[in-house]
Amino acid sequence: MSFRIQYGWVCIAFLFFQMNLKAVEVCNSCPISSIQKGINTALSGDTIWVKKGTYKEFNILVDKPLTIIGLDYPVVDGEDKGEILRIISDGVTIDGLFVINVGTSYTTDYAAIRVVRSKNFTIKNVVLENLFFGIFLEKSSYGKVYHNKIIGDAVDEYNSGNGIHLWYSHSVEISKNIVQGVRDGIYLEFSDSILVSENISRQNLRYGLHFMFSNNDVYSNNEFENNGAGVAVMFSKKIKMNNNLFKDNWGTASFGLLLKEINDLEIIENVFENNTIAISVEGANRVNYFNNTFKSNGWAVKVRGACYSNLFQGNQFLNNSFDVSYNSRINDNLFEGNYWSKYSGYDLDKNGIGDIPYRPVKLFSYIVNRTPETIVLLRSLFIDIIDFSEKVSPVFTPDELVDNKPLMKPK
Amino acid sequence: MFKILKYSFYDLARSRWSYIYFLFYLVLALVLLFLNHDLSKAVITLMNVIIVLVPLIGTIFGVMYYYNSREFTELLLAQPIKRNSIFLGQYLGISISLSLSLFLGIGIPFALYGLFNSAAIWDFSLLLITGVFLTFIFVALAFNISLRNENKIKGFGYAVLLWLFLAVIYDGIFLMSLILFEDYPLDKLSLAGTMLNPVDLSRTLILLKLDISALLGYTGAVFKQFFGTNLGLFISLAVLFLWTIVPTFSILRKARRKDF
Numbered sequence: 001m002s003f004r005i006q007y008g009w010v011c012i013a014f015l016f017f018q019m020n021l022k023a024v025e026v027c028n029s030c031p032i033s034s035i036q037k038g039i040n041t042a043l044s045g046d047t048i049w050v051k052k053g054t055y056k057e058f059n060i061l062v063d064k065p066l067t068i069i070g071l072d073y074p075v076v077d078g079e080d081k082g083e084i085l086r087i088i089s090d091g092v093t094i095d096g097l098f099v100i101n102v103g104t105s106y107t108t109d110y111a112a113i114r115v116v117r118s119k120n121f122t123i124k125n126v127v128l129e130n131l132f133f134g135i136f137l138e139k140s141s142y143g144k145v146y147h148n149k150i151i152g153d154a155v156d157e158y159n160s161g162n163g164i165h166l167w168y169s170h171s172v173e174i175s176k177n178i179v180q181g182v183r184d185g186i187y188l189e190f191s192d193s194i195l196v197s198e199n200i201s202r203q204n205l206r207y208g209l210h211f212m213f214s215n216n217d218v219y220s221n222n223e224f225e226n227n228g229a230g231v232a233v234m235f236s237k238k239i240k241m242n243n244n245l246f247k248d249n250w251g252t253a254s255f256g257l258l259l260k261e262i263n264d265l266e267i268i269e270n271v272f273e274n275n276t277i278a279i280s281v282e283g284a285n286r287v288n289y290f291n292n293t294f295k296s297n298g299w300a301v302k303v304r305g306a307c308y309s310n311l312f313q314g315n316q317f318l319n320n321s322f323d324v325s326y327n328s329r330i331n332d333n334l335f336e337g338n339y340w341s342k343y344s345g346y347d348l349d350k351n352g353i354g355d356i357p358y359r360p361v362k363l364f365s366y367i368v369n370r371t372p373e374t375i376v377l378l379r380s381l382f383i384d385i386i387d388f389s390e391k392v393s394p395v396f397t398p399d400e401l402v403d404n405k406p407l408m409k410p411k
Numbered sequence: 412m413f414k415i416l417k418y419s420f421y422d423l424a425r426s427r428w429s430y431i432y433f434l435f436y437l438v439l440a441l442v443l444l445f446l447n448h449d450l451s452k453a454v455i456t457l458m459n460v461i462i463v464l465v466p467l468i469g470t471i472f473g474v475m476y477y478y479n480s481r482e483f484t485e486l487l488l489a490q491p492i493k494r495n496s497i498f499l500g501q502y503l504g505i506s507i508s509l510s511l512s513l514f515l516g517i518g519i520p521f522a523l524y525g526l527f528n529s530a531a532i533w534d535f536s537l538l539l540i541t542g543v544f545l546t547f548i549f550v551a552l553a554f555n556i557s558l559r560n561e562n563k564i565k566g567f568g569y570a571v572l573l574w575l576f577l578a579v580i581y582d583g584i585f586l587m588s589l590i591l592f593e594d595y596p597l598d599k600l601s602l603a604g605t606m607l608n609p610v611d612l613s614r615t616l617i618l619l620k621l622d623i624s625a626l627l628g629y630t631g632a633v634f635k636q637f638f639g640t641n642l643g644l645f646i647s648l649a650v651l652f653l654w655t656i657v658p659t660f661s662i663l664r665k666a667r668r669k670d671f
Contacts, residue, residue: 321622373597374589376605381463382582
């Protein structure tokens with residue numbers, strides 16, 4: 001009797017092991033010597049352990065829920081032949097692979113890891129080098145892209161791809177990734193409810209982060225540094241950006257953040273430092289800029305037109321060449337309670353708020369908008385004189401564009 | 412020459428004007444730093460002051476010194492000394508003493524406020540270099556004016572006019588011409604216009620350090636090359652050097668031929 005019960009338990013345990021805890025080992029000298037073979041022999045829910053070594057494979061198809069874990073970063077070398085991993089099943093986890101040499105094509109977007117129409121995927125601790133597209137999520141959702149490192153060596157925009165590319169995907173979390181040297185660091189198109197946090201995106205050819213037609217997204221605590229053209233957010237609504245750092249985006253067409261055709265945005269507590277244009281705004285409505293720091297930028301905020309009901313409160317403008325630049329006389333935006341390092345007013349009642357309003361738009365910024373070459377006259381005595389006379393009696397700059405409550409001290 | 416340089420230098424070092432000049436910069440820099448501990452911000456403010464004041468003081472001092480020491484110069488001319496050494500000695504004497512006042516007047520407060528441990532040291536040294544250049548240039552220009560005008564009032568008038576022109580009016584004309592010709596490619600013209608005025612040139616040099624991010628906002632290959640690389644720095648320094656050399660030679664040429 002007792003023997004039977006014992007036997008039964010062993011049977012059940014064995015069955016359980018067979019069904020759920022089966023591990024497939026892949027290594028160069030094992031019977032299963034390629035990842036594709038490993039996937040083919042594994043059953044749904046299995047874990048594939050890929051041991052250290054080099055696997056020259058491409059077009060690997062993951063068509064069942066599997067966990068693929070690399071031990072000591074095994075190298076998956078695509079030999080520039082095409083796509084490397086394609087995931088077409090729900091519930092796949094990829095962890096700890098070192099994927100190199102993705103093929104370049106002018107007709108197909110080859111990616112190191114592509115997720116197609118899948119849910120609940122996790123891609124983590126993956127290192128990608130010499131790639132075309134990095135992690136490409138296509139119509140996939142409820143996934144996580146976590147702690148990956150993507151190092152590209154892109155030279156030209158036309159034959160390079162994006163680091164993390166989302167297309168028609170929603171509810172994805174992208175966090176703690178490092179992306180550099182690709183075309184666009186992180187690219188979102190038609191992707192809603194995405195959380196982008198704690199990523200570092202730098203030295204990319206075009207944008208550190210590129211956002212198109214994507215709504216209800218949050219991005220926070222990211223660093224965007226030294227990208228060809230900074231960060232672009234276009235044709236989207238209800239985005240939240242907070243605590244990001246935009247730094248050293250220099251060049252003629254470069255900005256920290258580009259906002260174009262945007263509604264209902266919140267930009268809170270970000271830091272913009274040493275950018276040619278910190279924020280370039282065009283057709284953005286109901287945007288709240290609260291408590292941001294603009295430091296040593298060429299232009300802190302450049303408004304190009306069609307911007308209504310924007311609110312600038314509690315921001316710090318420190319040593320920017322131009323604080324705010326406008327190209328029209330119409331103003332429907334409110335500036336209130338900001339700190340301006342150029343403010344020269346006084347505070348007689350000592351409430352911390354300057355007694356005379358501050359006009360952030362200088363006449364010279366109009367002149368530079370009209371004739372860009374005049375920038376060489378920046379900080380000239382003559383320019384100071386005409387700026388002063390404009391300040392006393394505004395003729396060219398919007399009359400009502402004033403900060404009525406400028407702060408006396410930075411926060 | 413060195414004897415005369417030494418004499419001029421000590422003569423000025425004893426005069427109270429040098430001390431006033433020195434004290435002015437000392438107080439200015441001290442107050443600036445007292446009100447605002449941010450060294451790089453103080454550098455920006457000082458730049459505005461230096462670019463306007465140093466040329467003004469250089470011209471006025473140069474003209475004043477020449478007219479005041481005219482009798483002594485005539486006495487020297489009666490001695491067997493080369494004319495070149497007399498005038499070069501006087502010129503260098505006054506330029507060096509003014510530069511020293513500037514150097515010490517600004518240098519001491521900044522050193523006290525921890526310049527050597529700060530990132531602003533390069534911006535600051537560039538500020539001092541341009542200040543010294545401007546002193547040399549404007550003293551030379553002042554000597555040229557006073558050598559050509561026997562009449563003191565006229566000489567002073569021309570000197571002030573020269574300062575006003577280079578510091579303010581030139582930029583006005585420059586700006587108007589840029590706006591007037593805005594339909595044409597202007598990047599070369601605007602750079603050339605900067606080169607033709609030592610005040611603008613010094614301003615550009617400092618802009619290269621402080622406002623580089625704004626300067627790079629303009630689309631133009633020439634601009635990009637000039638401001639984006641070290642080329643702009645070297646060319647500006649070279650042209651400033653030319654601006655010092657040419658008026659100095661002009662002093663010597665005029666002095667050699669002048670009938671005293």
